[in-house]
Amino acid sequence: MPREGLGEFEQVVLLAVIHLKEHVYGVPIVDEIERRTGRAVARAAVYITLRRLEEKGLVSSWMSEPTGEPGGKARRCVEVTPAGRRALKDSRAFLESMWHGADLKLKAER
Helix, strand or coil: CCCCCCCHHHHHHHHHHHHHCCCCCHHHHHHHHHHHHCCCCCHHHHHHHHHHHHHCCCEEEEECCCCCCCCCCCCEEEEECHHHHHHHHHHHHHHHHHHCCHHHHHHHCC
């Protein structure tokens, strides 16, 4: 069992970063989550979560070069660290262990 488990939204943000692969920053993360879940996501919630994940060592960030267009600015890009990948795997295993056998009980309650 993970020492400090991941919250649901932390998992969602980490998975979005993994799906996006390159030059990952806030806006595409929001778009990816909304596309995959069909739910609206506040940008601020993503940025706060990314900061918390970086404090935990689960993502790392750096400033990109400014974009080529006039007035283009640098973006804070992120990637999932090896510790972040382990935390996701541990979180999934933990939840799967809790779900084991629950499906049958949920079906019986219909």
